[in-house]
Amino acid sequence: MTNDLPQPPWQMDWTAEARQEFDAMPADGRQLVLAARAELITAPDPYYRGIDADARLPHWITVRPLASTSPGGPHIADLAGGRGWLIYTFIRRHAEPQITITDAFWT
Template identity: 55%
Template sequence: MTEGFMGPPWQDDWTTAAEADREALPDHARDLVLTARAELVTAPDPYFRGIDTDRDLPSGMSVEPVQSTRPGGLHVCYFDHGRGWLRYEFTRRETDPQIVIDQCFWQ
């Protein structure tokens, strides 16, 4: 049944607001965002489910669900030791699975 299922790298799509926020960041912060995005699109499971599944992320990055009661819903990928984050949702489907990033923030 999963024979046709696509794996990483996943497609990613940015909402207009998230893309505008990313483009407004200074260059070094934009590089951090692109590093975080690269980790998400290449992860076997972009929700990093399970114990210590995000231990292989670079230093200063972590992932957690927005609501602990919805482990398959919105997630936040923190980067730069919590100074920034990407809020996203992963849509798993056989054709064209993708990560939709709806918020990009860095301070």
């Protein structure tokens, strides 16, 4: 029997507002966001659930639920100790799972 469940890399899309925020970032912010994007789309679980599940992430990114009452809802990827972030949702559709970035910020 083969594993027919979708595997990474995941599809990723941006809301129009998040894409505009990304495009307005300085070059160093865009590079870090793109590096975080690469981590998220290749992760077995983009929500990094479990104890020490994000231990394999680079030291400059942490992932957590946006609201502790909604662990399966939107998540935030904090970048560079809070200099920026991505807010995203992982939709577990059977045929085409997808990450959607709804907010991007860089100081």
